Amino acid sequence: MTNLVGDVSSAARILPELNGEKLFIRNGKGAYLWDDRGRRYIDTALGFGAVLLGHANDAVNAQVAQALADSASPSWAHVREHGAATALARHTGALTKVMFTNSGSEAVHLACRAARAYTGRRKIAKMAAGFDGWFDDVSFGNVTSAEAGFQDGARPSTERTTLIRFNDFADIERLFTEDPDVAAVLLEPMLANAGCIMPLPGYLQHVQDVAHRHGALVICDEVLMGFRLFPGLAGLREGLDPDLASVGKAIGNGVPVSAVVGKPHVLAGFEEGRVTRGGTFSGNPLACAAVTSTLAQLDSQDYAGLIQRGDTLRDALENRFAAQGIHVVTSGYGNVFGIWPGAGAPTAGAPAAGAPSTYQQASSIADPAFSSALHLALREAGVLVMPSPYGRLYLSFEHDDDVIEEMIAAFDTAARRMSARFATR
Numbered sequence: 001m002t003n004l005v006g007d008v009s010s011a012a013r014i015l016p017e018l019n020g021e022k023l024f025i026r027n028g029k030g031a032y033l034w035d036d037r038g039r040r041y042i043d044t045a046l047g048f049g050a051v052l053l054g055h056a057n058d059a060v061n062a063q064v065a066q067a068l069a070d071s072a073s074p075s076w077a078h079v080r081e082h083g084a085a086t087a088l089a090r091h092t093g094a095l096t097k098v099m100f101t102n103s104g105s106e107a108v109h110l111a112c113r114a115a116r117a118y119t120g121r122r123k124i125a126k127m128a129a130g131f132d133g134w135f136d137d138v139s140f141g142n143v144t145s146a147e148a149g150f151q152d153g154a155r156p157s158t159e160r161t162t163l164i165r166f167n168d169f170a171d172i173e174r175l176f177t178e179d180p181d182v183a184a185v186l187l188e189p190m191l192a193n194a195g196c197i198m199p200l201p202g203y204l205q206h207v208q209d210v211a212h213r214h215g216a217l218v219i220c221d222e223v224l225m226g227f228r229l230f231p232g233l234a235g236l237r238e239g240l241d242p243d244l245a246s247v248g249k250a251i252g253n254g255v256p257v258s259a260v261v262g263k264p265h266v267l268a269g270f271e272e273g274r275v276t277r278g279g280t281f282s283g284n285p286l287a288c289a290a291v292t293s294t295l296a297q298l299d300s301q302d303y304a305g306l307i308q309r310g311d312t313l314r315d316a317l318e319n320r321f322a323a324q325g326i327h328v329v330t331s332g333y334g335n336v337f338g339i340w341p342g343a344g345a346p347t348a349g350a351p352a353a354g355a356p357s358t359y360q361q362a363s364s365i366a367d368p369a370f371s372s373a374l375h376l377a378l379r380e381a382g383v384l385v386m387p388s389p390y391g392r393l394y395l396s397f398e399h400d401d402d403v404i405e406e407m408i409a410a411f412d413t414a415a416r417r418m419s420a421r422f423a424t425r
């Protein structure tokens with residue numbers, strides 16, 4: 001009997017047993033984690049994307065330890081809050097106003113409140129199968145739910161949430177002709193939590209333009225993608241002009257922190273006290289110290305090199321599986337990507353051939369048995385990957401060439417082990 005419900009505190013942490021053993025992590029450093037028996041793993045879950053500088057980064061730890069020593073919860077305005085907001089806003093373009101929160105779910109929740117308050121409208125439109133946190137409103141239509149698949153053909157909606165189909169240009173137009181009560185569209189730069197489905201060319205811009213034309217705001221949910229491709233918002237790099245964005249994960253390198261960033265006029269209601277916000281721990285000193293230290297380091301990292309190393313890994317793993325008669329493709333970016341089985345043989349120079357571009361395609365090739373077998377085979381070979389078909393592999397700046405080599409060898413071992421069960425030739 002365990003006192004911990006379901007053995008873990010977040011459903012995303014549930015893992016199959018390996019040879020009758022559960023996994024309990026004791027510590028981590030850089031690209032590696034060690035379990036309670038001292039076994040070392042290369043990690044690709046990386047705090048579900050939060051740990052971009054690598055586990056237990058020395059500078060972040062030192063700053064957070066100092067903040068802890070100075071008082072974790074002084075209640076009143078403190079000396080680290082403005083510095084962290086300034087550091088963050090330096091990276092977010094016209095979204096110059098900052099409100100700190102603790103988790104990505106909280107940041108999305110607060111951004112949605114901001115949009116409802118500003119527009120006086122009620123509903124938030126989110127991408128079907130997208131993940132914008134686990135709070136009630138936006139967990140409607142999450143990946144694998146009946147609603148995400150539009151199963152009865154009609155648009156699934158509640159009083160506060162409505163769904164749109166990712167990469168369907170006409171669907172967003174239809175939404176606004178059907179429903180004038182949309183306060184904002186939640187837009188992810190990539191449908192990451194559905195296995196890294198990439199936007200079609202022009203799609204993100206199209207959604208933004210339609211939303212704005214109909215008086216709705218655009219919230220870029222950058223909890224996962226923010227600061228991952230460069231030190232800033234992925235949406236801005238795509239040429240978008242969002243009204244609000246939620247950030248989290250990578251801005252604190254694993255220390256719990258998130259934020260809403262927005263245009264000043266959109267957030268004026270909070271400044272003037274007309275719109276409620278709170279949070280005992282919002283903007284706490286540990287979180288602010290982590291943000292300041294993390295962003296200072298991200299500014300000088302070699303993102304292009306990291307993404308290139310990830311692309312090398314993606315190519316290699318596709319080839320290693322192909323050599324064993326198992327066709328897989330990857331989708332996403334070098335430092336955050338999904339693996340799709342049976343989606344078609346990779347072709348030279350086009351490693352993503354066959355990767356899904358809609359949730360319908362993704363759900364038709366998602367294979368939980370394959371993903372679970374891959375997790376177990378890699379875990380045995382010393383690499384930790386998420387066990388879900390919609391999971392992602394992340395790389396940190398500590399995943400250097402040697403780590404990538406080790407990973408390729410582990411994928412080779414896994415592919416050989418899996419070939420008897422999954423080879424198609």
Ligand SMILES: Cc1ncc(COP(=O)(O)O)c(C=O)c1O
Pocket residue numbers: 048102103104105106108131132133134188192193221222223224225248249
């Ligand atoms: C795009 C996106 N938004 C929001 C969230 C929720 O963040 P958190 O788990 O910190 O509450 C996540 C978490 O994975 C996410 O990927």
